[in-house]
Amino acid sequence: MQNPGFDIDIAELDELMLLLASKAEEAVQKASHALKTQDIDLCGAVKTNDSIIDRLQLSIDDKVIEIIATRQPVASDLRKLLSVMKLASDFERAADYAVHLAKATKLFLNEPQWRQLEKIMQMADMGAAMIHGTAQAYKIRSSALARQTAQLDDQIDHIHKSLLQETLLFLRQYPEEAERATRIIILSGHLERLGDHMTNACEAIVFMVEGIHADLNE
């Protein structure tokens, strides 16, 4: 039988996973803060952080592959490993969106009067909260917390829709601001996707814990 050491392997994965999640959460928070405070240095830090996140994701994948190859896990062990791989990829994507957000800082330098940025930051804060909730649900293996966390996505979607309308109207009024307005639309789309990725991650946690494919995208 395959057990000895398996729980140690899982503990190691948990550690990597929670580190990845906290780095992703931090990236979104920092990107939002960089945009708010027009801090170009902080924006650079988010970019540097991203290569660490990429490497973390790869080490999680490697570890999962190693465990599957050497231990042939089944049942909840197998579900855990597959969920871990999905989660890691969702966290990594979330951090990518943070980099895009940080990069926008330059474009809005000395343009603090942009009302729409408020909503972008609101979405980013919710995105960070979703990452936090997802990581916590994974840590304590709670499908209830995962379901609860996924609900935050509705609010992000809601802001995204209203921001889109608002910005399109604005664009008609001020066509000379097309570049910045378009960027707002793109960022809003990214943060909406971030919410989707965390919803997927929450579904992976439900699968890990309960063994069922839940659709939390309602």
Next chain:
Amino acid sequence: MPSHDILHMELNFPSDHIALSTKNLEVIYADGARAVKGISLSIPKKATTAIIGPSGCGKSTALRAFNRMNELIPGTVTKGEVLFHSRNIYAPSIDPVTVRTNIGMVFQKPNPFPKSIYENIAWAARIHGHKGNCDELVESCLRKAALWDEVKDKLRRSAMSLSGGQQQRLCIARTLALTPEVILMDEPTSALDPLSTASIEELTSELKKDYTIIIVTHNLQQAGRISDMTAFMLLGDLIEYAPTKKLFVNPEDERTERYITGRFG
């Protein structure tokens, strides 16, 4: 069918898809030990069903109860029913030898007769009252057991000269010669190396096109690889019986989970 349905499939085989079923099957040895404590299950036709569980949980005893082999162990009492073609094989009117012909058994250690390869199979034909030339039967059984190409030029050699894996396939060929419907296998690969094991596993997936296979194995990966249904036994009880895919991805019972993930006891 969406994948989540596979995981929650109900065990509703239509009755004409059932090869064999048990009702409260119980086996008590002469010393009073209840090795099988009243199990009820339906084995689907032309499929492979694996029985897994820790050593001593009653897998072999249950398997032997499926073709009345326990009767060869003095003092063993069997209760409940094993239904085969809607008849209880333990009914007084039923001849156990016929039962064992229709429901064949392959053992853990290959046990060919110390005779030629040819004779090992021709023996079965003679039991059927066949006289004289059995070439066709020998060839067809060896082909079905995926052994023909390896032995066709040395049929008169002793079966004992074959490798372990070949001997096991010869034993399977010998069982096939009795034209069974169900083949019981008790850890048929536990004495074999990985390559011979692979050849037996491959053979079972061929055989299940025409036969119903019930295999006891202590190798969980093997159960996962070759079976359609898996039964998990513990201390003589049937704990869980489910499609293999379901049982190995999302078992219902905590004890099954602990056993298959290696956290038992």
